[in-house]
Amino acid sequence: MTSDLHKPGAALAAGTSADPWATPPADPDGETYYLNMGPQHPSMHGVLRLLLELRGEEIVKCEPIIGYAHRAHEKMAENRNYMMFLPNTSRVDYLSGMIYNIAYCQAVEKMLAIEVPERAEHIRVIVCELNRVSSHLLWFGTFLLDLGGITPFLYSFDDREQILSILDRVTGSRLTYCYGRFGGVTEDVDKKFLDETTAFLARLRGRMAEYHALVTDNVIFRSRCEGVGVIDRETAIEYGVTGPTLRAAGVPYDVRRAEPYGIYDRFEFDIPTASGADNLARYYVRVAEMEQSMRIIEQAIAKIPDGPIMPEKALKRFKPDVGEHYFAVESARGQFGIYIVSDGSDVPFRIKLRTPSFSNLACMPDVLRGTMVADTIAILGSIDIVLPEVDR
Amino acid sequence: MLKTLSDLVPNVFLAMLLAAAAIMAFATVNALFLVWLERKVSARMQRRYGPTVVGPFGMFQTLVDVVKLLSKQLISPKDIDKPLYHLAPIVVFVPVVLGLSLFPIDKSFALVDTNVGLVLVFAFAGMGFIAIFMAGWGSNNKYALLGAMRAVAQNIAYEIPLILAALAVTMIARSMRIADIVEAQGSFPYILVQPIGALIYYISAVAETNRAPFDIPEAESELVAGFHTEYSGMRFALFFLAEYTNMVIVSMVATSLFLGGYKGPLLPGPVWFFGKVYFLIFVMLWLRWTFPRLRFDQLMTFAWKVLIPLALANLLVTATVLKVMS
Amino acid sequence: MSADTSLVAPGAEKKRGYLALLVAGFFTLLSGMWVTLKNLFRKPVTLRYPRERPELSTAFRSAIDLVDFEELGSHDCVACMQCVNICPSFCIQVEGQKYDGVKRKRATKFLVDYALCSVCGLCIDVCPTETLKYSKIYDEVSFERDAFVFDLLEPFVEREEAFLEGQRIADAKEAEEKKKKAEAAKKAKAAVAAKKKADGGEEAEKAEKPKAEKPKAAKPKAEAPKAEAPKAEAPRADEPKAEAEAEAPKAEADAPKAEADAPKADEPKAGKVDKAAVEAKPAEPKPKAAFAKPDSDAKAASLARIEAAKKRALEKKKQAEQQAEGEGE
C-alpha cells in the first residue's frame, strides 16, 4: 500500500530524516492522507496515538502506537519485594484499581497458600464489584461523551461519585486503592458502609430507568452503535480479546465462572452475552453486567460473616518457594492475568501483567478498516481501553 | 403601518450607522446572554450549578471571559493560508449581522423592510459556510479541513429542506415580505397549518447553525474543535459570536414564519417576539445537551432521505390544498 | 414511553417500516428530552469546593503523621527503620539516637516527602509502636517540590527535652521495680535469651531492655555500661561487620549526646537484619553500582534528595525570615 518510509520511525532507521515525528508523506497517487489522532486528542482514552490513513473520512489503515504511558511496572516489580509492589497494582488500571490490587494479593496468597478470613473474602467481593460498577459507569459516561452526548456523562459521574465516596469511607482513597494486603484487607467495614452500599444499589437501579430513556432507546445513539465495530468470535480468538467485548460476541467467557477465584463460586449471577458483537452489543453487555454486579454485592452483603479481616499472623517479610504461578481475574475490561515467577528470594523474579486492554486494543487495525473517522472514537470508546493498562 | 428605520431617521447614512450600531450591540449582548444561558441551562440539566460567582446568577461570567479572550495573544500557526485564515472570522460574522436587520419585532417596527426579506435572510445565511470553509482550509490543519468539508456538505444538504419548508409558508401567505407573512397569520400561527413544515424547518435550522446533535463540523470528540481548531483569542470569540447570532436569526425566521412573530395577547409585540425567539433557542440548547451526535454519513442520509422527501411532499400537499381551496 | 428498565437485547427488535421507525425514533428523542427537562428542575449535586468542603471520611489517607500519645506526651517513634524499609516510594527518612538513661531509641529526624508518597499505608501497617497515622491534609499546594518534604518531628521538638526527662524517670522506676521482682533469676535468663535470640526482630528489642536498663538504673552516669550496650546490639545485625562495630562504640564513647556521626553509626545496628543486608550490599566491592541492587541505589538517591530538599526549604525559610526582619527594621 505504501512504502516503508510511511511507517513511523522508518525514516529514522533509514537515516533519511532526523525527525521521527514528521508527518509521513501522503502516498504518491494522492488519494489518501495521514491523520495522527493522539497522543493528545480530546477523546483518546489516555495517550493513545492512532496513525490513520484516510481516504476522505474513510479509514484505509490504522496503526495504534502505544507506549506513551509506559511506567515500567514490570521492571519495578523486579526491584521491590512482594509487599512493596502493592501500591503499583492499582495504578496499572486506575479505573478498576481495586480489582487489580486484590488480584495481586490473591495471586501472592495462592503462591504462599495463605488462608483468607471469610469476612475479608466477602469484603473483597463487595469492593471489587463496586469498583466494577464504577468502572462501567465511567465507561458509560465516556462512551456517550465520545458519541457527543455530554449530559449522560455527568449523570453517570454523579452515580460513580457515590461509589467512590463509599469506597473512600473504607479504603481511604478514591481512585488508586491500596486496600488489599496478603491475607486480607486493611480496614474493616462497618454497618454504615453496608447500609450505604445497599442504598446506593437501590438508587442506581432507579437511575437505570433514566439512563435507558435518555440513552439506550435513543434513536441517534442506536444508529451510532448498531452494526458498528464488529468484533466477532473469530476476531476475538485471533486477538485474545476478553471481557465484555468478547461476551458481546456471544461467548459466555468470564473468569469468575471459568476459573472461580476468591469466593465467586458461591454467588449466583449470570454472564450477560449479546450476539451483535457491535458497539450496541458491548453497551448492552456492560449495562447488564452492572446489574449482575449489583446482584453479587447484594448476596455478599447478605452473607457477610463477622470475624477477623486479616489472618492471625500477619505476613511481614517472606520468601516464596521457587516456582511460577498464573492467576487470572475478571477485571472490568477482561481477563487480567498475573504471572509471577519466584526464584526463592523476597523479590519477584518476574511479574508479567497480562492486561486485557492490551489484547483488546490490538484488534483495532482490523476493526477500524473501512469505518469512518467518527466511528474510530465510538469503537475505541465501546471497547473501553485504559491506556496506562495497555502500556503498564 | 409598519415603520422602518429609514422612516424614523431621514438621513440615510445616519440610519445606516444607527442600524449597524444597534445590531452590533444586540449581537454582542445577545451572545453574552446566550453563552451564559447555555452554560446555565446545560449546568442545571446536568445537575450542576454553572456560573455563579460573577454578577447575579453568574450573568457577567461571559463578560469576564470576553475580556480574557480579548486580552489573549493571537496565535497563528505556521504555514497557514494567511488571507483566508485572517478573513474567515470576519466573513463569518458579516452575513449574520446583516440578517438580523430584517425582522419586524413589533407590528409597527422593523429595521429594514423589503418585499424579498425571506430570500435575503436565506441568502445571507448561506454565506456562513463559506467562511467556515475558509477557516478550515486556511488553517492548514487536517482536523480543520475535515470539519470544513463536513460543514460545506452539511450546509448544502440542509439548506434545501430549510428553504422548501419556508416555501410552503410563503405559498400560503403569498408574500416573501416577512412582515406580510406575520400579518397573514391572523388568529392562529402557521405551525398549526404547517406542523410538518415547522418541524422540518426547525430541524434543518439546528443543522444550519451547526449545533448538536448536528455539530459534526466541530465534533469535539473526533475533530478536536473542527474548523476552528487553530483559532484562539478574539478570532475564536468571533466564531462563537457568529454561532450564537446565527441561532437567533434562524429562531427569528421560525418565529416569524410559524409562530406568528410579534403577535400574542396582552403583552406588547417585542415581548412576544423575543419571548418566542428565546424559547426556540432554549429548545436548541435543550437538544444539544440531550442527544449524542450523529455520524457524518447518517447526517447526510437524514437530510437527503428523510427531510428533503418529507419537505417536498409537504410542499406538494400544501400546493394541492391551496389550489383546491382557491 | 420507555420507563421500563429491561434492556432489549440487540437484534431482538422487530424490523419496522420506514415511517414507523421514523415516528418511533422521534418519540425516543422526546423521552430523552423529558429526562433532561426533569433534571433541569432538580437540585444540583455539585459540591462547590472551595466554599463548601466535604466531610473527610474516617479512613481518609493522606501523608503520614506521628501520633501524639497523650500518656507519653509525645510521639513514640523508636527509629526502628521498618517504615523506611517497606516504603515503596522511598519517601521516608528517619534517624534515631539513643539517649542517656532512656531505654528505647528516639527518632531525631523524621522526614516524609509527600510528593513521592503513594499513601499505600504499608509503613503504618509495619510500625511496631503504632505511632504512625494518616494525616488529613488534602489541599497542600505549592510551586516548589521542597514544600512537600514534611518534618514530622517539628511539633515535638519543644517537648522533647521534657519527654526525655520524664522517660528517664519512668524507665528508671520501671527498671527498679523489675529488678526488685526478679533479681537473681533474671540475670542468668537474660544472658541466655540475649544470646539465643541474637537475630530475631522484635525479640531482639525486648532482649535489649534488661541489658540497657540495668546499668543505667543503677548509675545513670556510668561510662562503662554505655560502651557495653552497643556491643550487645552489634552482633544482632549480622552483616554490618566489624566496621560498624568498631565505629559505634567509639562514637558513643566520644560523645554520648547527639553528634553528627552518632545516628549514622546507630542505624545499621538498630535496623533489622534485612535492612542491614540491603545497606551492606552497595558497600561490597564486587558489583557495579548500576547493577547490584538498583533498588537500594534508587533508595539512597531518593533519601539524599529528601534531605537536600529539606535543607533547601530550611534555607529558604531562613532567608525569608531574614528578609522579613530586614524589612521590619
Place this chain on the structure above:
Amino acid sequence: MSDDSPQRSESLQRLYDDKLVVQAEVRDHAQGGFHESCIAAAAALPEIAAKLREDGFYLEMLTCLDRRQTGEEMALIYTFNRFDRAHRLRVESPIAAVAEWRGPAPAPLKGAAAKKKAEADKAKAEAAAARAAAGEPDPDPAAEGASIASVFRSADWYEREVYDMYGVTFAGHPDLKRILLPEDADFHALLKDFGRIDEAETTLDDQRPS
C-alpha cells in the same frame, strides 16, 4: 512421559504424539494456575500454535524470562487458553542468551536455600536424564523465536513487546519493532542486567530548580 501421570488433554497429547513438544505434563491448576505444561523448540511453535488454534485455543499471554544470571538459557513462555472452558496450556521455549551477562554474578546461596536449590537442581538433572534415556531430550535453545503472528494476530504485539523488553527477535514477524519503549532506545529494559533506575532518578534531580 509415563502412563501413570494424569491424563493429558487431547490437544496436548496430539502435540506430544507429533513430537512437537517434550516434557508434556499435567499440572495442578489449583496450585500454579496452569492446567498443562510442555517444552517446545522455538521453531516448532508456529505449527503448535496452528494446531492449538484448530482446537479452539487462543493466545493468552507471551512473555520471556531472563535467567542468564544463573547460567540458564532464556525462555519464552506462551500460555494458551480456551473460551469454552478454562484450560491454560503453558508452552516454554528455550532461547539462547541475546547478550552476554554484564551484571554481577549471582550471590552464593547459603543455608537452607542452598540446600533447596541443590535438591531442585538434582531433581531437574535426574528428570532430564530420564527423558534423555527415553529418547526425549530437551530442545536446544534457539537463537531466535519463531513468530506465530500469522496464526494468532495477537502475537504480533506480544512478540514486539518481548523484542522491545528482552531483545529476542522473532523470525517471520511482519513488522518487528519497538512497541512500548522509545523507537530510538538502545536498551532492552527487562533484561536483568539493565537496572539503571538510579540514573534516571539522578537526572531528574539535576533538572530540578534549586
